[in-house]
Amino acid sequence: MYFKKISINNLNEFQERVIPQLPNESLTMPGVMPQWHDRLIKILEIQKVITELKFEDIATHVCIVTMPPNSELPIHIDGGISKAALNIPLLNCNGTYTRWYSSTETPVSQTHHGKGTYLGVDRECCQQIAISEMNSPCIININQLHDAHNPNDTWRILLSIRLKNYQF
Numbered sequence: 001m002y003f004k005k006i007s008i009n010n011l012n013e014f015q016e017r018v019i020p021q022l023p024n025e026s027l028t029m030p031g032v033m034p035q036w037h038d039r040l041i042k043i044l045e046i047q048k049v050i051t052e053l054k055f056e057d058i059a060t061h062v063c064i065v066t067m068p069p070n071s072e073l074p075i076h077i078d079g080g081i082s083k084a085a086l087n088i089p090l091l092n093c094n095g096t097y098t099r100w101y102s103s104t105e106t107p108v109s110q111t112h113h114g115k116g117t118y119l120g121v122d123r124e125c126c127q128q129i130a131i132s133e134m135n136s137p138c139i140i141n142i143n144q145l146h147d148a149h150n151p152n153d154t155w156r157i158l159l160s161i162r163l164k165n166y167q168f
């Protein structure tokens with residue numbers, strides 16, 4: 001399975017409370033920011049979501065995934081022990097997407113903006129097999145080839161809670 005939509009209580013309220021607590025720099029810096037885990041995990045609303053979903057034992061870290069306007073991420077498999085992620089939309093996530101692919105190529109290790117490694121393949125060797133709009137909370141499979149697409153004129157800000165041993 002590539003993704004599973006889930007619901008969290010009072011998403012609007014969650015967004016309204018969490019957004020003002022985000023590190024300012026995180027809002028206009030492209031990429032995945034694992035360095036803010038220590039700050040994000042202190043946010044009570046985030047702790048509450050993890051507890052309510054009973055993800056205390058499988059939530060490995062919390063990060064922010066930002067995307068500039070009109071951009072897409074390379075097609076990749078995320079490194080690390082977490083094979084799934086709970087993505088929660090924060091800002092401008094309507095009409096933005098995670099897409100999954102099959103490929104004739106074997107993914108190879110690559111670096112992203114000189115930091116962090118991932119397993120990537122050439123886009124030309126890939127065929128899209130699934131898509132999910134990131135407009136509502138969604139557990140996504142990050143152990144399959146995927147990318148993200150923001151076709152809008154706004155920065156997309158998503159909260160991502162990485163999960164180990166999650167069974168779809």
Ligand SMILES: [Fe+2]
Pocket residue numbers: 076077078142146
């Ligand atoms: Fe990813």
